[in-house]
Amino acid sequence: MAPFKAIPVIDLSDISSSDSTARRKLVDEIKHACTEVGFFYVKNHGIPPEVFQRTLAAMRQFFDLPLNAKLEVENTKTPNFKGYSPVLSGNNDPNGAGDLQEGFEFGFEPPVDRDSAVETSTVNDGIMAGANIWPTQLPGFRVAALEYYHHALNLGRLLFPLFALALDLPEDFFADKTKHSAALMRLLHYPPQFGEVDDRVIGIGAHTDWECFTILWQQPGIQALQVLNSSKEWIDAPATEGTLVINLGDELARWTNDVFTSTVHRAINRSGVRRYSIPLFFGTDYDVKLEPIASCVSADRPAKYEVITAGEFIKGRLQATYGH
Numbered sequence: 001m002a003p004f005k006a007i008p009v010i011d012l013s014d015i016s017s018s019d020s021t022a023r024r025k026l027v028d029e030i031k032h033a034c035t036e037v038g039f040f041y042v043k044n045h046g047i048p049p050e051v052f053q054r055t056l057a058a059m060r061q062f063f064d065l066p067l068n069a070k071l072e073v074e075n076t077k078t079p080n081f082k083g084y085s086p087v088l089s090g091n092n093d094p095n096g097a098g099d100l101q102e103g104f105e106f107g108f109e110p111p112v113d114r115d116s117a118v119e120t121s122t123v124n125d126g127i128m129a130g131a132n133i134w135p136t137q138l139p140g141f142r143v144a145a146l147e148y149y150h151h152a153l154n155l156g157r158l159l160f161p162l163f164a165l166a167l168d169l170p171e172d173f174f175a176d177k178t179k180h181s182a183a184l185m186r187l188l189h190y191p192p193q194f195g196e197v198d199d200r201v202i203g204i205g206a207h208t209d210w211e212c213f214t215i216l217w218q219q220p221g222i223q224a225l226q227v228l229n230s231s232k233e234w235i236d237a238p239a240t241e242g243t244l245v246i247n248l249g250d251e252l253a254r255w256t257n258d259v260f261t262s263t264v265h266r267a268i269n270r271s272g273v274r275r276y277s278i279p280l281f282f283g284t285d286y287d288v289k290l291e292p293i294a295s296c297v298s299a300d301r302p303a304k305y306e307v308i309t310a311g312e313f314i315k316g317r318l319q320a321t322y323g324h
């Protein structure tokens with residue numbers, strides 16, 4: 001296959017269709033994107049535009065707070081890195097000198113408007129256990145963030161069966177491995193970079209994502225994200241209104257013994273204005289072992305990765321990135 005020059009766009013209008021031909025077409029498109037690119041856009045994903053608008057407004061309010069207010073919910077104060085990470089506190093690329101972004105991370109909790117604590121991320125999270133932390137002076141921030149979180153979570157749950165079918169596995173292969181929503185959302189703000197940019201200090205240094213897949217919302221119209229193809233060329237992934245980026249992460253790469261590819265990417269904000277983005281890192285339950293799927297291992301393709309639980313893997317990556 002020639003190195004990709006653009007990221008494919010997949011229309012999700014038929015995602016819940018009972019028409020088997022339409023669904024098969026969708027699975028074939030996903031299979032191609034997962035094996036050849038590791039990235040694709042989705043359109044007609046069903047999340048209303050107002051949800052993104054509300055979350056963006058809440059993010060702007062939060063990141064506009066004085067630094068000392070944001071540091072009250074810093075991720076050094078919580079188990080497992082929930083909360084605020086200041087500019088340059090993370091470093092995704094081991095050859096880099098820090099990521100020029102600030103962020104806010106949280107995991108599953110029930111929707112705000114549903115009075116239920118049936119499923120909480122802390123019960124079954126083992127090594128990754130730890131509750132969310134929220135800024136008390138902005139109650140609307142939690143409401144808006146959780147509203148989008150649950151929309152993205154629902155979309156992610158619809159994608160797992162398609163990934164299973166693309167791997168010739170039973171449609172429900174991931175169902176018993178994704179019961180407890182090991183899905184972390186990170187709200188990100190990238191200040192603009194001007195003039196000569198030191199390659200070691202960019203918005204987010206070259207990295208792969210760690211979970212099964214990421215659902216990434218980018219603020220429309222601002223170019224920043226780039227994806228590395230097999231010829232080591234950086235391909236722009238423009239932020240097109242109405243789309244989300246889906247990219248595969250290391251958990252699926254490990255599970256599929258690299259049949260599905262977890263592709264290196266980075267972001268640099270040279271737009272001159274602030275940029276906001278929101279990845280939702282959708283993982284498998286933290287107690288699940290990332291053992292290679294039998295059909296992905298052969299004499300020609302021996303198992304590449306040591307078997308480790310998802311929780312150990314994610315915790316190790318977080319520690320390496322934040323150094324605490």
Ligand SMILES: O=C(O)CCC(=O)C(=O)O
Pocket residue numbers: 186188204209216218224225265266267277278279
């Ligand atoms: O902000 C972006 O476009 C990319 C963010 C990203 O790659 C990440 O947080 O893993």
Ligand SMILES: [Fe+2]
Pocket residue numbers: 207208209265
């Ligand atoms: Fe990423």
